[in-house]
Amino acid sequence: MTTPVTPETGPPEAPADRYRAPALDRGLDILEVLADQARGLTRAEIVKALGLGPSQIYRMLERLVARGYVTRDEGGDRYALTMKLFLLSTRHPPLRRLVAQAQPLMDGFAREIRQSCHLVVPEGGMGIVVAQASPQGHWEFRARIGGLLDLFATSSGLTLLAFQNPERAAGTLGQWGVPAAEARLAEVADHLRAIRAQGARIEPSAHLGGVTDISVPVLGHGDEAVAALTCAFIEHPGEAGEEGRARAAAALKAVAARI
Known part of the structure; x- marks a missing residue:
């Protein structure tokens, strides 16, 4: 049903604009622009990057400093992120449990x-x-x-995509925040089927010469991947390459199954 447009109501709002909170948006914009700056930014640089007036960000910056999300150089005007966002993210229970379970097994694989x-x-x-x-x-x-990877251009990403239920993969990717998911999945459908049939993705790295990416899924309920475990395999002198890659792939699958 189409919502009628009247002079009193105006055009209907998009879902993303329906519950706008401008002050919150400004605070998040500040955090996001500072996240890309290793040395931080001055207030004037933040104003320029966000296209806002100084008065629009001054109080927000001071509140972020007071709450411990942003630090200001003592005696200066340069702002940078603290570790608080990182510490909050690591307190998220499902992620904490996953990493706690995986880390000792991954360490054993590496040794x-x-x-x-x-x-x-x-x-x-x-x-x-x-x-x-x-x-x-x-x-x-x-x-x-903390590094970010393109789901459609990396071995880990393609493995995550390959081990989703095809009937609801587009919906799952929509929940992950992937735009135009159905069309993008169609472009790599053959490759994803091959990965799923093999139970892993073992391919030369598209980013580094001499490296073979070996990625396996960490499966959750419904045999869908909730994570991908990847080894950027580098051949050691004196080792048979094919045999070494096969051994690494088998060990990686064993770790993923235990996780």
């Missing part, structure tokens, strides 16, 4: 196979690295905890 691995979950239309384990040697390749 035994002499390869690093990382755990990725879907968040905000992307994949986010929530745990990482490194081998005990003097060198390593690893993913950064």
Whole structure:
């Protein structure tokens, strides 16, 4: 049913605009712009980045400082994020339980196979690295905890997509925040079927030469992936490449099954 437009009501609001809270929006905008700046920003730089007037952000900045989300250089005018948002995110019970269960198993994989691995979950239309384990040697390749990954362009992301129920995959991705999910899934449908048939994705890295991405799903209820466990496999001198990759894939599947 179409909502009529009258001079009294005006056009209907979009769902995203129906419950606007401008002050809250400004506070979130400040946090998001500071998240991309390792050294922080001055108040003037924040004003310029957000296209707002100084009076619109002054009180909000002071409240964020008072609540501990933002810090201000003593005696200066440069603002930066504190660790409070990170600490809040790690207190989220489901994620905390997942990482607590996975970390010792991932550490064992890294020691035994002499390869690093990382755990990725879907968040905000992307994949986010929530745990990482490194081998005990003097060198390593690893993913950064908190790093964001394109679901359609990384091994972890494609593995997460492959192990969703095809009948409701588009709806699931919509809940994850992926726009135009149905059309984007159709573009990679053949590749996702091949990953699912193999039970893993084992392919040369599209981002690093000499690296083989090995990704396996961590399955939840309904045999759908709630996370992906990935090893960026680097061949060691004196090892048979195919045999080493097969051993790593088998060990990674065993870890994912235990998680």
